[in-house]
Amino acid sequence: xxxxxxxxxxxxxxxxxxxAVLMLVPGEVEAQLKRDAGLTQVDYGVLSALSEAPGRAMxxxxxxxxxxxxxxxxxxxxxxxxxxxxxxxxxxxxxxxxSLAVLTDAGYxxxxxxxxxxxxxxxxxxxxxxSPEQLDQLAGISATLxxxxxxxxxxxx
Amino acid sequence: xxxxxxxxxxxxxxxxxxxAVLMLVPGEVEAQLKRDAGLTQVDYGVLSALSEAPGRAMxxxxxxxxxxxxxxxxxxxxxxxxxxxxxxxxxxxxxxxxSLAVLTDAGYxxxxxxxxxxxxxxxxxxxxxxSPEQLDQLAGISATLxxxxxxxxxxxx
DNA sequence: TCTCATAAGTTGTAGCTACAACTATATGCG
DNA sequence: CGCATATAGTTGTAGCTACAACTTATGAGA
Numbered sequence: 001x002x003x004x005x006x007x008x009x010x011x012x013x014x015x016x017x018x019x020a021v022l023m024l025v026p027g028e029v030e031a032q033l034k035r036d037a038g039l040t041q042v043d044y045g046v047l048s049a050l051s052e053a054p055g056r057a058m059x060x061x062x063x064x065x066x067x068x069x070x071x072x073x074x075x076x077x078x079x080x081x082x083x084x085x086x087x088x089x090x091x092x093x094x095x096x097x098x099s100l101a102v103l104t105d106a107g108y109x110x111x112x113x114x115x116x117x118x119x120x121x122x123x124x125x126x127x128x129x130x131s132p133e134q135l136d137q138l139a140g141i142s143a144t145l146x147x148x149x150x151x152x153x154x155x156x157x
Numbered sequence: 158x159x160x161x162x163x164x165x166x167x168x169x170x171x172x173x174x175x176x177a178v179l180m181l182v183p184g185e186v187e188a189q190l191k192r193d194a195g196l197t198q199v200d201y202g203v204l205s206a207l208s209e210a211p212g213r214a215m216x217x218x219x220x221x222x223x224x225x226x227x228x229x230x231x232x233x234x235x236x237x238x239x240x241x242x243x244x245x246x247x248x249x250x251x252x253x254x255x256s257l258a259v260l261t262d263a264g265y266x267x268x269x270x271x272x273x274x275x276x277x278x279x280x281x282x283x284x285x286x287x288s289p290e291q292l293d294q295l296a297g298i299s300a301t302l303x304x305x306x307x308x309x310x311x312x313x314x
Numbered sequence: 315t316c317t318c319a320t321a322a323g324t325t326g327t328a329g330c331t332a333c334a335a336c337t338a339t340a341t342g343c344g
Numbered sequence: 345c346g347c348a349t350a351t352a353g354t355t356g357t358a359g360c361t362a363c364a365a366c367t368t369a370t371g372a373g374a
Contacts, residue, residue: 007276011284014292017299018283019198023225024306026179027332034332040360041176060323068180073361075324080359097322097369119164126175127168129305130298135171137294141287142174148286149181184362191362197330217353230331232354237329254339254352321370331360340351 025125032121037114042067042077044118047086050103051111057102059092086110182282189278194271199224199234201275204243207260208268214259216249243267 007015026041033039039047045067050056058066064074078101081087086107092098103111127135164172183198190196196204202224207213215223221231235258238244243264249255260268284292 005276005280007279007284010296011292014296014299015279015284017296017303019202020225021299021302022179022183025302028306042360045176061321068177070362071323072325072363076360079324092322095322095370099323119162122164122172123162124309125306126302127164127172129302134294134298134301135168137291138298139167139171139174141291141295141298142171142178144291145178145182145283145286146174149185149282152281199330218351227332228353229333229355233330236354249352252340252352256353315374317372317374319370319372321368323367323369325366326364327362328364329360329362332358334355334357336353336355338352338354340349342347342349344345344347 028125029118029121033114033118036117037110039114040077042069042073043081044114046074046077046081046101047103047107047111048115050087050101051108053103055102056108057090057100060099060101063101081107185282186275186278190271190275193274194267196271197234199226199230200238201271203231203234203238203258204260204264204268205272207244207258208265210260212259213265214247214257217256217258220258238264 030041033041033044037044046063049063049066050058060071060074060078063078064071067074069077078087078089082089086104088102088104090100090102092100130138187198190198190201194201203220206220206223207215217228217231217235220235221228224231226234235244235246239246243261245259245261247257247259249257287295
């Protein structure tokens with residue numbers, strides 16, 4: 001264990017601001033989804049991913065990767081969406097273990113109905129709030145952070 | 158209601174990457190705090206804020222602003238920290254309504270013990286993963302997003 | 315074929331979070 | 345003063361999240 005390397009003033013400032021963003025921005029976007037449709041960001045991600053998938057269907061596993069969630073979480077989320085009639089589950093034909101989450105017509109209609117409001121919220125909270133340069137920077141920073149995370153997970157296991 | 162303005166490919170790409178960051182990065186940092194001390198990011202924020210406050214004490218209200226949390230949440234968090242012996246609550250002298258959260262000696266020792274590991278996790282997950290330019294960009298972007306949020310809250314109430 | 319390891323999903327549980335309702339004190343105004 | 349309103353904190357509850365344990369199926373190898 002090396003001696004602790006503290007953060008410089010500049011680094012700490014950046015971190016503090018970023019933490020505030022991490023705390024507040026997701027809440028802003030989720031508030032709209034919750035108000036308009038009683039959905040979570042993850043719920044919306046699932047419905048949205050299914051709506052764009054071939055056959056409007058996906059394996060649970062794939063769905064989990066798609067929305068950056070764990071498998072247990074997918075089970076819970078899909079169970080909830082199933083109770084509301086927006087998704088149904090079918091056994092998989094090729095793999096006896098798997099489940100296939102399928103978007104129902106009601107679920108598709110729901111996505112179509114919600115999407116505009118969600119996009120507007122995303123615009124208001126992030127996209128339109130930043131300059132085009134900042135948005136590009138944000139994309140680059142995000143990609144870098146995700147790569148680093150991925151590298152850490154493969155490397156130091 | 159204006160017609161929905163969709164996201165361009167570039168905007169959507171940036172948003173998707175950013176959502177992944179919002180989902181994954183907090184979890185990375187919290188995992189370390191949870192592992193080493195059974196603490197949440199907010200818990201740590203509270204202890205840390207108290208440790209730097211004059212008299213190692215703060216009003217609940219002020220504490221809430223400090224860590225970007227709601228007052229109900231502070232009550233819960235401080236109650237938990239109090240059960241663990243790291244914080245105690247006192248009535249306020251000037252204002253009969255208020256509570257004052259005070260960091261105990263054990264709580265201060267806890268902060269001192271944890272801080273280096275936390276800083277190392279923050280470095281690994283964010284600060285050292287980015288170039289100095291990117292870190293500055295991130296600070297700017299975060300400030301912009303927070304300003305926009307603040308403006309929305311004052312303006313459109 | 316039999317066995318073991320691995321993978322896909324589910325379930326159970328404990329802890330965290332958000333939101334509304336409630337108590338108590340303080341402040342402003344007629 | 346006396347009432348109305350606003351503010352500080354707490355509590356209760358419902359829903360979400362993380363993690364471990366479990367079930368079932370696949371696949372690889374003796």
